[in-house]
Amino acid sequence: MIRITCQYIPFKNDAAFLQIKQTEVSEIPLYIVFFYIHVYSAIFVLLAGFTQFSSGLLKRKPAIHRNIGKFYVFIVLFFSAPSGLFIGVFANGGLYSKISFVMLSILWFYFTLQGFLCIKNKNITLHKAYMLRSFALTFSAITLRFWKVILVYLFHPSPMDVYQIIAWVGWIPNLLIIEYYLYNQSKK
Template sequence: MIQITSKYTSLEKDVAFLQIKQTEVSQIPHYLTFFYIHVSCAIFALLAGFTQFNHYILTKQTIIHRNIGKMYVLIILFLAAPSGFVIGLYANGGFYSKIAFVLLSVLWFYFTLKGFIKIKNRNITAHKAFMIRSFALTFSAITLRMWKVILVYLFQPSPMDLYQIIAWLGWIPNLLIVEFYIIKKFQK
């Protein structure tokens, strides 16, 4: 993800994925701004999220957990999810892809906000469950790309068909897996 994200450090209008988004770049005011906000923030959300499940940090470095958690929440609620919503409105693959990415950003925002509210109310179990859901959606940045490689290798679908499929596969399996985990772990 760092390698993919680093391609955008030039802030060019036609680098990597943006090469196929030139209509949006040239015709949608602020599309490029929302795109760059999303790309630059999502990598920090991924890195922050990975630290939050470290047993040592959770039990011995609670101040670090709290501060990184606040950063994670702020990034998602104010930058990554809202910008993801906007660029989701212009997703490749048509109507079904747009629904997938918009729904992903709404759920990402919702789970993150609920996790934050739960910890403010000192409901640690609910906080953990919502933040696990939130990170499952954050992790979709990785699983989407993984599914893309697998599907292209196995089936060579057309680019727009592929995009419609990975728009959903990038996050639905993640959410199903963590829901199963949450049920097993927290609702004994």
């Protein structure tokens, strides 16, 4: 993800993925702003999110866990999810892709907000469940690219077909895995 993000330094209107988004870049003034907010914030939420599932960090340094968690929540709620929603409206792959990316952004915002509200209300169990869901959606930045490579390598579909598929498989399996994990944890 760092390597992908570095493609967009310095700011350019035609770097990497933006080469196929020139209509949006030229016709929608805020598109490039929201795109760059989304790209740059993604690296921070991924790194912050990975640290949050360390039981050692939580037990030995709870203040660090709290501060990184607040940073994660702030970035997702005020930058990553809103910018994802905006650029999701203009996603490649037609209506199905747009619906998927918009749903992803809304759920990401919702799960993150609920996780934050649960910890404010001292409900650790629900906090953990919602933050796992939130990070499953954060992690879709990685799984989406993973599935894209697999699909292109195995099946050679057209680019728009790839988009329609990865728009959904980039995040739904992540969420299903977390729901299965949470279900099993509730049985213990």
